[in-house]
Amino acid sequence: MTAPPLSPTDRSRVRRHRDRQRSDRAELHAVLDEALVAHLGRVVDGEPVVLPTLHARLGETLYLHGSSGAGSLRGDEPVCVTVTLIDGLVYARRWFTHSANYRSAVVRGHARRVTDPDEALAALRALVAQVAPGQEDHAEAPSRKEMAATSVIAVDLDEASVKVRTGPPGDGDxxxxxxxxxxxxxxxxxxxxxxxxxxxxxxxxPVPAHVPRRGTTLRV
Amino acid sequence: MTAPPLSPTDRSRVRRHRDRQRSDRAELHAVLDEALVAHLGRVVDGEPVVLPTLHARLGETLYLHGSSGAGSLRGDEPVCVTVTLIDGLVYARRWFTHSANYRSAVVRGHARRVTDPDEALAALRALVAQVAPGQEDHAEAPSRKEMAATSVIAVDLDEASVKVRTGPPGDGDxxxxxxxxxxxxxxxxxxxxxxxxxxxxxxxxPVPAHVPRRGTTLRV
Known part of the structure; x- marks a missing residue:
């Protein structure tokens, strides 16, 4: 079953540079899958807090690695998870037209704490593979104690937008x-x-083959 | 006059991995200055929104490039601006100990719309230099009309935290x-x-010398 295209809701519709908005869900997946870090936004005491976090996608769900410690995200709250890849720097003729070539994904949703052990294990496996592909088979899966000390947060990719800038400076005229x-x-x-x-x-x-195979396609 | 060290307030104190918190203001500056993109968190209709944005620092103030368009940040609201540099990927022996080596800065404060023309011009110059160093002298400064279409937002670096992970995996034992x-x-x-x-x-x-001089020290 294929997920529907990205149909923006009123609040996920891109407002600035609307021509940069993409509606292909494959582009959303590509941006999320290539990024090594996500920025998680929450509202704490009425004010915004943004923290970097590791992430991984499985199907139409984005997973974040939490902690069961105090002050951390425990699920059941509105979140915004944003991922940005900087592909290039746009040197223009005017200060005004300077920019960056980038791909960004903004996912808004309600965080859900993963309680099903199978889903949590699959998500943790994906999180390891996102940071260190191949290491999920090479390294030891979590013990019961480690699982208890970990919280996995899920956000469904129902409300997401992707914005892409490519190409030369806008002041070629x-x-x-x-x-x-x-x-x-x-x-x-x-x-x-x-x-x-x-x-x-x-x-x-010896360094296992999956480590250098990581290659040069990385983006941060 | 030197700004004081980073003294965490109760809400900017790092809660997880406290050993990773740094108090040297020079480290805050270095992280902000090296990054090419910041993630700006706001609260809109009670929910978090995180968008990528260009940024630049001058002294103890962080500047963001806004727009005078609808829905954009106009200043006079609480914000959180977070910048993250991924320095390395930590391949461990256990899924649980996988991590990344990173440097992150979290700045919390009240956004202020810059209205003084001299401050706005200095901030825009710094924003161009952050993306395209040297281009601020090579390219044309904004016209009065361009200045009117631009909004510059300032956030003072009063409440900020820096977190750094370096070194090998934590499971060497x-x-x-x-x-x-x-x-x-x-x-x-x-x-x-x-x-x-x-x-x-x-x-x-001919490509001007300041462009290739940009070198290999970039982090995204």
């Missing part, structure tokens, strides 16, 4: 008007710079 | 207990992948 100053785009990439073996291990411990 | 599985850290870096001249310009338009 200045050239025809005689402005020959350089302008363009600096494309960015995030890549693996170094793999360091844990110092508790012998230095010659 | 497993080695002494006989677990010789590989674990370690995959360090990431963001770098310039490609510089593309605006297609409206002749392809041989």
């Amino acid at each position: 200045a050239v025809a008007a005689g402005d020959d100053r350089w302008a363009g785009v600096v494309r960015l990439e995030t890549r693996v710079a170094e793999i360091t073996t844990c110092p508790a291990l012998p230095a010659d411990t | 497993a080695v002494a207990a006989g677990d010789d599985r590989w674990a370690g850290v995959v360090r990431l870096e963001t770098r310039v992948a490609e510089i593309t001249t605006c297609p409206a310009l002749p392809a041989d338009t």
Whole structure:
């Protein structure tokens, strides 16, 4: 069964630069799947709080890794989870037209604490695979005690928007008007710079193949 | 005059992993200055909304680039601005100990719309320099009409926290207990992948020196 396209609700409709809004659910999935960090917004004592958190998507649900500690998200409250990938920096001819090429996803919903053990385990597996793909098979699954110390939060992807900017600076018409100053785009990439073996291990411990395979397609 | 160290208020005190909290204001500045995107949290109709935005710091003030359009941040409301740099991925021996090496800054405060033209111009200059350093001198400063279409929001760095994780996985003691599985850290870096001249310009338009000088120290 295929989920429906992203039909914006009144409050998830993009207001600025409407031409940048996308309605393809595959684009939402791609942005969420590529990002290594999400920003979780909550309302605490009437004021906004935004904290970075790891995330993973399974189907049409976004999972976040919580804690059972005090002050943490425990589910059953409105949240907004936002993920942003910066693809490039837009160098323009005017201060006003500077920008970034980016893909962002904004997910609004009601957080739900995952209580089903099978769903929690699947979500934790996905969270490990998001940070360290392949390590979910290489590393030890949680003990019962670890499971009890962990809370997994789910947010359904019912109300989400995706915004994408691509392409050159928006002030290219200045050239025809005689402005020959350089302008363009600096494309960015995030890549693996170094793999360091844990110092508790012998230095010659072989690095498993799934680690360097991570490649250069990363975005932060 | 030097600003005081970061003294956490009750609500900006880090609750999880307290050992990761830093009190050096220079670390706050470094995180804010290195990041290319901030996540701005607001409360709208009682619910959280988090949107990505460009930012820049001048002294002890963080500036955000708004719009004078409908629905946008206009100042005079509580906000939370969070910036996160992912430095590495922590591959552990247990699902439970997976993590990321990161530096994050959380700034809470009351947004103030900048009305002084000199302060607004200085902030916009800093916002261009944050995205495209050097371009603030190369590109044209805003016209009066562009200034009128732009809103600049300021948030003072009075209530901010910085959290940093560095180092190997936290489960190194497993080695002494006989677990010789590989674990370690995959360090990431963001770098310039490609510089593309605006297609409206002749392809041989020289790229000014400040553009490639941007270098490889970028983080997203």
